Structures are given as structure tokens and as C-alpha cells.
Amino acid sequence: MSGIMGFAIVLAALLLGAYVFRVAGQAVTKNAPTFRDMGFGVAFGYVLGAAILVWAIWYYFQPKVLETGVPNAGVVFFRWAVQGFIIAAVAAFLFRLLGRHVGTAGTRKLFRSMPLTASFGILVILIYAFVAVFAGAIAPYGQAEILGAANVVAGGDPALGGNPEYPLGTDQIGRDILSRLIFGAQNTVGIAFVTTCLAFFIGGSLGFLAATLQGWLDQLLSRGVDVLMAIPSLIFALLLMTIASVWANKLGIPLTIFMVLIIALIDSTRVYRLARAVGQSIVVMDYIEAAKLRGEGLGYLVFKEILPNAMAPLLAEFGLRFCFVFLMIAALSFLGVGIQPPLADWGTMVRDLAPFINFAAFAPTAAVAPLLAAGAIALLTVGVNFVVDWMLHKTSGLKE
Amino acid sequence: MSNLLTIKGLKIEGRSDETWTPIINGVDLELKKGEVLGLIGESGAGKSTIGLAAMGYTRDGVRISDGSVEFDGVDLVNASAALKRGLLGKRIAYVAQSAAASFNPAHKLIDQHTEGPVQHGVSSRSNSMEDGVELYRKLRLPNPDEIGFRYPHQVSGGQLQRAMTAMAMSCRPDLIIFDEPTTALDVTTQIEVLASIRQIVEEFDTAAIYITHDLAVVAQMADKIKVLLRGDEVEESDTRTMLSAPKEDYTKSLWAVREFKRPEKEAVPDGAVPVVSVRGVTAAYGTADVLHDVSFDIHAGRTVAVVGESGSGKSTTARCITGLLPPRKGEISFDGQVLPLDYRKRTKDQLRQAQMIYQMADTALNPRKTIGQIIGRPVEFYGGLKGTQRRERVNELLDQIELEPSQYYNRLPSELSGGQKQRVGIARALAAEPKFIICDEVTSALDQLVAEGILRLLADLQDKLGLSYMFITHDLATVKSIADEVVVMKDGIVVEQGPKTEMFSPPHHAYTDLLLSSVPEMDPDWLNDLLKERGVDNIGDAAVDKM
Amino acid sequence: MVTLFVVSIVIFVAVNLLPGDFAEAILGQGATPESVAKIREDLGLDQGMIVRYFQWFGGMVTLDLGTSFAQLNFANSLGGAGTVTVADQIAPRLANTMFLATVTACIAVPLAVTLGILAALYRNTAFDRAANIFTLSSISSPEFFMAYVLILFLAVLNPIFPSLSNIFDGMPFSERLEKSMLPALTLTLVVTAHMMRMTRAAIINLLASPYIEMARLKGLSPMRVIVKHALPNALAPIINVIALNLAYLITGVVVVEVVFVYPGIGQLFVDSVKIRDIPVVQACCLIFAAAYILLNLTADILSILSNPRLRHPK
Secondary structure (H helix, E strand, O other): OHHHHHHHHHHHHHHHHHHHHHHHHHHHOOOOHHHHOOOHHHHHHHHHHHHHHHHHHHHHOOOOEOOOOOEOHHHHHHHHHHHHHHHHHHHHHHHHHHHHHOOOHHHHHHHHOOOHHHHHHHHHHHHHHHHHHOHHHHOOOOOOOOOOOOOOOOOOOHHHOOOOOOOOOEOOOOOEHHHHHHHHHHHHHHHHHHHHHHHHHHHHHHHHHHHHHOHHHHHHHHHHHHHHHOOOHHHHHHHHHHHHHHHHHHHOOOHHHHHHHHHHHHHHHHHHHHHHHHHHHHHOOHHHHHHHHHOOOHHHHHHHHHHHHHHHHHHHHHHHHHHHHHHHHHHHHHOOOOOOOOOOOHHHHHHHHHHHHHHOOOOHHHHHHHHHHHHHHHHHHHHHHHHHHHHHHHHOOOOO | OOOOEEEEEEEEEEEEOOEEEEEEEEEEEEEOOOOEEEEEOOOOOOHHHHHHHOOOOOOOOEEEEEEEEEEOOEEOOOOOHHHHHHHEOOOEEEEOOOHHHHOOOOOOHHHHHHHHHHHOOOOOHHHHHHHHHHHHHHOOOOOOOOHHHOOHHHOOHHHHHHHHHHHHHOOOOOEEEEEOOOOOOOHHHHHHHHHHHHHHHHHOOOEEEEEEOOHHHHHHHOOEEEEEEOOEEEEEEEHHHHHHOOOOHHHHHHHHHHHOOOOOOOOOOOOOOOOEEEEEEEEEEOOEEEEEEEEEEEOOOOEEEEEOOOOOOHHHHHHHHHOOOOOOEEEEEEOOEEOOOOHHHOOHHHHHHEEEEOOOHHHHOOOOOOHHHHHHHHHHHHHOOOHHHHHHHHHHHHHHOOOOHHHHOOOOHHHOOHHHHHHHHHHHHHHOOOOEEEEEOOOOOOOHHHHHHHHHHHHHHHHHHOOEEEEEEOOHHHHHHHOOEEEEEEOOEEEEEEEHHHHOOOOOOHHHHHHHHHOOOOOOOHHHHHHHHHOHHHOHHHHHHHO | OHHHHHHHHHHHHHHOOOOOOHHHHHHOOOOOHHHHHHHHHHHOOOOOHHHHHHHHHHHHHOOOOOEOHHHHHHHHHOOOOOOOEHHHHHHHHHHHHHHHHHHHHHHHHHHHHHHHHHHHHOOOOHHHHHHHHHHHHHHHOOHHHHHHHHHHHHHHHOOOOOOOOOOOOOOOHHHHHHHHHHHHHHHHHHHHHHHHHHHHHHHHHHHOOHHHHHHHHOOOOHHHHHHHHHHHHHHHHHHHHHHHHHHHHHHHHHHHHHHOOOOOHHHHHHHHHHHOOHHHHHHHHHHHHHHHHHHHHHHHHHHHHOOHHHHOOO
């Protein structure tokens, strides 16, 4: 009950604040258009935003450890989050600054009109690519190497149960988490990338073929894709994985290969849809008609006339599809039917390390490991999405 | 008498790529009560922007940076949003270019009509409804009692445009802004809308700003005319003075467009084999026939203009000739040889002989290819030229279309102006060294001056290379300037055909007559005379329906 | 409906791609020939594939979903008594999942639509940009990441809601709601972000149309422009967005149920996948697909109903 009362009081205070803010603004600025035409909702928004900001700053400077000696984990996590956010913003800013002054004229121009979110995304993608390629060289230990101590807490502080040799600690059977995270980049990202490429190869070529030829082939493929798309993708993937696991046992082929094929198949339906739609919008153009009337063959039409014009939307779609595939693989691994041990993989790591979260109240660092694995997945998809969002915004022109 | 609207030193900027670039660079304007001002200019002149600024309104990404807009003593630039809302719709109204897009598809016409008066407290809903029906009747809409209860998509374009004029009138405003209200309409429909707009503006003594790019239209509507060029005023004077004695060179050049005429050609000798012969062509999309028994000939070195309004089957005829839409019946022959109906069955040489130039140069050129590649492809494909030979041939073609080869060879279409793109389209057709070219509305998307240049170029090329043209157009001025023979089409049927001189002198077929007489002329009395001659019920759709 | 029929064929055929024989697959290596034969007979595996398909599909239609392999195996070891049908197994789980989805929808739909409209109205302001970053991030994160973050903050650090959703029959509604709160919130976060972005895009698209400009130029108040002119036309796109996201819930529910050990159909599905309990997998798959198709169908019908062009033909 007191919760509701408190909420009502805060709300009333904010409403009053908004009213005062608008009246005061009008008086101080002598009725400048900004305040004169300001709606009450907008004023409320400003006041609410300011209140949240004040609360956040207040909370940030709360002590890290309560008087009872128990760590105030909420504050710790909040500080980490804020610091992480600031570091990300600064890194993105510096990276954009670098991009504006180094490189060819074309890339410099690109960086000039880039929002911070996009430059952050590009930075993240570059770092991941680097880590994935050179995982073997960077990682301090092997991905399946079982070391002496199990359940070492992250942070490297022996007083809190850490060990400086394993900065992010070890898991239940004593594998170094940092190494596994790094190898996870190679496995998870690499497999997702291959899968996406395969999906694009299948879906893209069939889609363009359908758009150019039309007729019965188009009908057949499109109806088939409709049916496959009527089954939710994760569900369908799980169903096929069940079957594949039996085959994998029987044939002795790693399940991971089946997974790549299955996800590529499911995803190629989405790519097909897009490629066909993009292709169709290009096929109706007069320059395609001109080429047809010239007597050009199918290969010339598809590769020389249609494809160059479809690159921009396809590239954006590639980013989105990659995220989707990546998340699907992570989800399958998390559910225990994806990438198989001993390969290190972020989805599996989250599942294995999840129980640590329950100790967060006593040792904030304990919860870091599972969140790092999940966060590593999130960070990459966020980065890719930021870049794609910017690309789509750019190609759609100045619509807003 | 004081001014109703005074605009002084108006400057407007638009945002592109994070910076503000000027659109209007200081325009003055004055309008008295009951006066009609015509704003005229080519695309990008800033006509619509000024029209909206006269209402104190700017679109997203556009701002008034300097100057004042004063309406009846109220400064609209600095007025509060609430004050402006009180004026908009009530004392200043707006009629948009596309009525079909500007009526809300979710509400009935009459509900949208009454919304203004009710919201502004001018009259009650029932009074306003009665008034709406009365206005519909005045604007000669069919079934004025019922038409208001329809949804916008159930009413035709010309009728919607009149309904929108009625809606603008619903509060009896002092000023109406007409933003190209007839541009999207066919000529026979346009004239009806023009007549009703003028009648109602005169009857209620409403001041108006009439925005258009068509000189002949503005001559009928406006008391005075202001000419704009890229955000600057060129000149302003009353309509008759402007038409008889324009001062500035730019204005004169606008007037001169209509003067381009080609000399008469000799008659085709009897027994000559036509380059293209269309015989009894009937074609269908799906099961519905859209062309019925179309026949005509195109002789060597001559231009046949195919004229008609939208939906008359002009473009479908072109698709039949090129083989994109194989006709259901009839045959098409080239130099006396019958062609296969489907383009896929034609030989490379047959395809080469007939080329096409499109209306929208934007969609006709692949945006990812350079000009050199676009023109070079047919050179290589048909002529088999490669390397420097190919390059030389492309340069030759660029010279022919009056574009400097060294400058344009490596450019992309997006770096060219509309007229230049159209020239590249012509060069691509010429590259195949054809005998016959189909020009599908090639000048209708262009400004008048640019269009004239294209027409002259096409005429020169015809004289030099002996080309035959099939010229599809809805614009009779173009027909007058370039055609040798004319084919008039309506609803997929050839209504009348013959040499140009015969077609443009009486006696006409009734439809040809209607089409010809509906084209506005550069004479302020033209509409009056026409109305006097025919009566209000014998123009436009009403006349078409009587046929 | 035709689609659903074809989908059922696809699922059935896919399952029949299994190598060898169900019976062997269930019993594993150590199966005696007699027990294999017994199971084969029980399942009717000695019949042709088409016959089996129609038996199975006929069963589906009459809600007879067959018998779970796991149960069958168990029952066999007891001498063939006391089997539980798939329908019995699924029914309570399905009800639980429906409850979770309903709770989520009740929170997410109004929230997302309101926020989406606000973001569209105040586009390119600080609010819009912050919302953009936030929604993009939450769309990009895997469901289990959101789930664990919520557990961390709302269950471990501030024990507001329980982190395990062990609900059971006969539990009072308020307690059930409380236990379902964290999974529901997780789903809400993900779905709201999607829905809000789509709503925003739909509204912005709409606000750019000439008739909205016309309404403004008629001097109508901003509120009236939105309510009277924008909303009736926005209905169809918004309905589509909602249906699309509710369909998305179906996929999301699987992972979230596993994280919170919520006894819904998603968890049953995953468990069955792990032990290769084919009849249950098949049945769950068909139920998910049916829900998905039904939602899309509903969206189509509703958007036709809200489109004046289709409601009032010429």
C-alpha cells in the first residue's frame, strides 16, 4: 500500500514540477516560442527526465559497502554500468575522430556523417573480428584445458576468492573463463558467419532467379517458402535438431555441421523473401526492360543489371540476418542442443555459469562470469544492429 | 485599400546533410482582398514553399530564416501556434495538388468538409452539411446530395479536386492557396476544375494564390503573375501585360517554348513500304481487352504522334510493337517483314532496329553504371566494338547528343540533370543504330525549356539519320511542334488519324475536337470564350460522357 | 488453414526422416527384439507412411495426440499399464503458457503502442534517441541475457519477485501472477522494443502523408490530428505489428520458460527434444505453428476490417 502511496506522491510532485517549469520558463524567457507552444506532456517529459538524472547521480555516489559490511551490490553494478557506458561512448568518439582523419577520402567522408552509435558498432565488430581470428594467440589457456582450481571468482583478488592468474575466474570444472570467452568468439561468431553466408547464397540466388524469371518457378518457390515460414524458426530448428542428432550419432558427423545446414536452410527462406522483393522492384525498372529488349541473356540481367542495385539492401539484411543466426545459435546452445562441448561457446557458457548469479548479493564479482558471456553475445548484436540501423537510415534518404 | 497579405524579404532554408541551404532568397509579395496572384516557375523554383509560408507553415526540415509574413495585421512568422490554428482553415485555406492523397481515406467527404467549420465554431454540423451540398452543386459535382457520403477512394480525381475546393470554401476564407490543383489531371478534366475554381473564387470574392508551372493555366486564373526562378523573383506584373510584353529574358524564354515548329514535310509517295506497320492489333491484360483493332503506319524519316489521355492505350500500343506484350490478334511488320509477336522470338537484328526512349530518365538508366557503360553496352552488344573503338563510338554518340565526352564519360546518372539524363537515354537508343525509335512521353517529366531542347535534338537527329519516330504524348503542344502524322486514341480505339495539318484544322471527330479545345491557350479570355461558346455543361467529363 | 495442413505434412515428413526406426531410437542399443516388436506394434509402425500420417493427423484433429514415448517406455517396463497420453501432458502446460503470454501481452501492448506513438510525435528529440538506443539494445540481446539481468536486479539484489516460477494447479491467482512476473517482464522487454520500433515507423510513415498535412492546414489541434486523422489509418499497421510480435512471443517463450523453469509448453518441448520423445515434439511443434498461423490470419482479417477501401468497395 505504501508503495502505491509513494508512487502517487512522486507523480503529483512531478506534475506540479512540470506546471511550475512551464510557467517559470514562460516568465523568464518572456514568452519565447519554445515555452509558449510547449505542451504540458512535453514539460512533464523534461521534468521526469531531470528527476531520473538527479536520482541516477545520487545513486551513483552511494557507498559501495553498506555499514553492516555487506557489499551494496546494486551500487556496484550501477557504477560498472555507468562506467561501461561512458567508456563505450568515449571509445566510439575517439574511433570516429580517428576515422575522420585517417584513411581514404571516401572513408573519411563516411565517418564525418556517422552517429556515435554507428561508430561504436563498427569498433565492436572490428574488435570481435580481431579476437575471433587471433583467438589462439590471445587466449592465455586452451579452451578445453582443465586447470587446477575450480570455481575461482572473477576479479583476481585472493581475499574475495579470486586468483590473479585467472582474471575472470574459472568454471565448475576449472577451465579459464577468459580463455573460453575468447575462443567463444572464434567458435560462435565464426559458425554464425559461415551459416549466414550459406543462407545468403541459397536464399539470394533463388530469390533473384524467381524475381527475374517469374512464372511457375517463382510460384513454386514462394509457396514452399510460405509453408516453411509458417513454422516459428526456433521451434523448427529444435525439431530438425532432434532428428539431426540421431543422424549425427549414426553417421559420426559432428552435430555442429547439421546445425549450420539447418539454420542456413531456415534463414534462407527469409533471405529469399527479401531478395525476391528487392529483385522485383528492380525488374520493373525501365532499364531492365531496355536490356531485355536489347536481347540480353539471363546472366547479364541478374549479375550486371540487378545485383549492383540490390547490394545496399542486401548488405543491411546481411547484418540483420547475422544477428538473427547468431542469437539462434546462442539460444540453441543455451538449450543444450547447439554447439557441442568441448568447444567453447557463449550460449553453453551462460547455461553452465548461470547458478553463480545467485551469489551476487554477497560477492558482486561472482555474477560477472555468466553475464559476461551473455553480454558478449548482446554486445556484438547491438553493435551490428547499430551499424545496420545507420545504413538503413542513410539509404532511405532524408525521410524524417 | 490595405493589403490582405504582405510578405517582405522572405527567406527560407531547407536542411540537407546537417546544414541549412537557402530555398527562397528574399521574396516580396502583396495581395489585396479578392485578388488572384499566379505564382509560376519551373520545378525547384520554390513555388509551393512560398505558398505554404503564406499560411505561416513550413514542412519538416524547412524553416523561415528571415522576413515577415503578415496576414490581415497578424504576423504569422512569430504568431503562437494557437493563434495560427485559429486562422488556418478558417480564414486561410489550402487546396493541395493531389486531392486523392490529401483527403483522409478513413472518413467520408462530408465529414471532412464539416470538420473545419465545426472545429472553428463557424457553424453547426447540420448547417455546414447543407452548405457543403450547396457548394457541391455550385461546383457541378454529379449527385451533389449524395456524393458527400462517399469515401475518397470512391470518387474520381477531378471530382475530388472540386470537393477539396468546396472544403477549402467551407469557412468562407479570405484567402485560398491553390497548389498545382490541376497538374495531375487529364486536359478534359482539368478544364472543368479550372472553370469551377474560377467561378467560386469570383462568386465569394476570395483572394487566392494560384501556384502552377503551366503558363496557359495561370493566364486563365490570375489577375497578376509573379515569375520565380530558383528561389528568386524574376518579375511581376498584371496578367495581360505579362503575356503581351514580358520584360525579362527568362520570362520571354518561357513564352518562346511554344514557338518551336518544324517545317512541313512532303507527303509520303504512294506505294512506299512503311518502316513499321501495325495491323488490326488487339491486346489484353489478363482477359480484358485494352486495345481494339489498332492499325497505323509509320514511314521512313517521319514522326507519328500517338495522342490520348491516361488509359487510352498509347503505351500499350508501344508494348505491343516492342513485343513485351504479344497482341492477341493482328500483326506487326517491319520494312514489310512480319515480326514475331514475342520479343524473345525476334532476332538480334530485329531487336536492334527498334529502340525505345522512356518517360522517366531516372528509371531508364541503371543508377550503378557510368554513362560510358550505359551507352557502350549496345555499341558492344550489337556492333561488336571493343576497347578504343568502342570508346570512340561512345564519344561520337555523346557529341551527337551535345554532351562533352571527356566530362560525362565516367559520370553516374545521379550526377546529371533531368534533361541530360534524357539525352543519355537518346544516345543509348542511337547506339544500336536503329531505324525506328519509340519515344514514350519523353518530355512530360521535364521543364518546358529543357523539353524544347530535347525536341530540337530529336528533330535534328531525324533529319541527319533519317529516323522514324513513334511519339507517345498527351501534350498537344508537343504534337503541334514535332509530329508529321497524328493518331488520336481513346479507350483502346483509334478515334481518328491523318497528317497533322488535317488533324489540326476542322472538321474534327467530336473527341478530337474536345481534346483540342480543352488545351488551355495563352490568352486570358480563352476560358471565358470557350464557356460562352459551349456552356458550362459541355466541357470536360460531362462532354465525354455525352459521346 | 491450408497452410496448417501443409505444415503438418512438413512436420510429419521431417520426423520420418529419422534413420532406422522409432522403436530402436527410443530403446537404444540394448533393446531386445521382443521389446522392439512390441513398441512397433503399439505405434503402428508396421503400417505405411501415408496411412500413419492420416492416423496421426486424424488424431490431431480429434485432440488425440498419441502417447508419449517416454511414458510408453516407462509403462512397458511396468508391464503396459498406466500410460499418460500426450494430450494429458500438454494440456496443463499449454494453459500455463497461455497465462504467461496473456500477462505479457497485457503489459507489453499498451506500453509499446503508447511509447511508439510518443517516439513518433517527438522524433529526433533526446527522448526518441534514447528510446532508439534502448530498444535496439534490447532487441539485440538474447532473451536469456535479459532474463539473467532481471534475475540479478529483481530477484537476487532486490528480492521483489521469485527467480523460479514453480507454479502448480490450484495456486491462488495473485501468487501465480507474482511467480510469473519475471518471465513476463523478460518477454515484455523484448517484445515491447520490437513493437515500439514498428509502431514508431508506422506512425512516422503516416504523419508524412499529405492528408495529415491537410488536417494541420485546416487549423485542427494536434490532439485532433492524431486521434481523428492519424489513428484510424494507423490501426491496420499497428494491429499488424501487435500480431507479429505476439507470434514472436511463441519463440521467445521457449528460452524464457527454460531460464525460469516455468512449467509451460516451451519447456516441455525442449525436454522432449533432449530425450527425443517424438510424439510430444511433433504435437508441440504443430501447436506452435498453429498459434503462429492463427495470429497472422487474425492480423490479416483485422487489417482488412479496418481499411476503408476494403470495407467500402467502389
